[in-house]
Amino acid sequence: MGKATSIAVTGTPGTGKSTVCALLKEYQVIDLNELIRKNSKRFQFDEERDSIDVDISILKGLLPMMTGIRIIEGHLAHLLGPDIAIILRCSPKMLKERLKKKNWSKEKIQENLEAEAVDVILIEAEDTDAEILEIDTTKMSPDEVAEAIREIIAGERRKYRPGNIDWSKEVLDWY
Numbered sequence: 001m002g003k004a005t006s007i008a009v010t011g012t013p014g015t016g017k018s019t020v021c022a023l024l025k026e027y028q029v030i031d032l033n034e035l036i037r038k039n040s041k042r043f044q045f046d047e048e049r050d051s052i053d054v055d056i057s058i059l060k061g062l063l064p065m066m067t068g069i070r071i072i073e074g075h076l077a078h079l080l081g082p083d084i085a086i087i088l089r090c091s092p093k094m095l096k097e098r099l100k101k102k103n104w105s106k107e108k109i110q111e112n113l114e115a116e117a118v119d120v121i122l123i124e125a126e127d128t129d130a131e132i133l134e135i136d137t138t139k140m141s142p143d144e145v146a147e148a149i150r151e152i153i154a155g156e157r158r159k160y161r162p163g164n165i166d167w168s169k170e171v172l173d174w175y
């Protein structure tokens with residue numbers, strides 16, 4: 001039995017991780033939100049932020065054993081020791097539209113727009129041993145994003161090299 005290859009599909013909330021992973025039916029996908037929800041008793045609830053405070057080492061221990069290729073989907077997936085971290089990116093302007101559909105508070109939406117604007121997930125991923133790739137989903141349909149992930153799994157690297165996505169021009173328009 002060969003070692004499993006784990007592929008994180010990560011990105012700021014609203015970038016389309018769950019939508020695209022639902023299209024990747026040929027792969028085993030671990031949905032971290034679901035895993036956390038099912039095991040919520042093992043984590044602390046942060047009343048102030050109205051969210052579960054996820055301990056990464058506990059979450060790692062909850063990952064099921066698997067062989068072959070496994071996709072781990074969620075905005076913490078890059079922190080769980082994947083071989084490859086695919087970061088879905090989206091321009092803050094478009095991300096705002098996607099986040100509005102989540103019915104979250106203004107504060108929570110703003111927090112995520114800022115996180116995307118300043119590359120929080122990319123910076124976190126750079127601190128891991130994972131090979132990093134980025135997909136700019138701003139103008140892509142979910143099907144096109146799914147195809148891009150299939151391309152990466154098939155070996156494409158050049159098109160998705162990290163470091164080419166920069167929202168700073170757009171962010172300057174905020175001021």
Ligand SMILES: Nc1ncnc2c1ncn2[C@@H]1O[C@H](COP(=O)(O)OP(=O)(O)O)[C@@H](O)[C@H]1O
Pocket residue numbers: 011012013014015016017018019020098099101137140141142145
């Ligand atoms: N590529 C895309 N183009 C347009 N809308 C998208 C795309 N991907 C996701 N969406 C929409 O954006 C919203 C957030 O997507 P979702 O998959 O829940 O994001 P995440 O799982 O990363 O938080 C949903 O309403 C979804 O239908």
Ligand SMILES: [Mg+2]
Pocket residue numbers: 017018019033
């Ligand atoms: Mg999701």
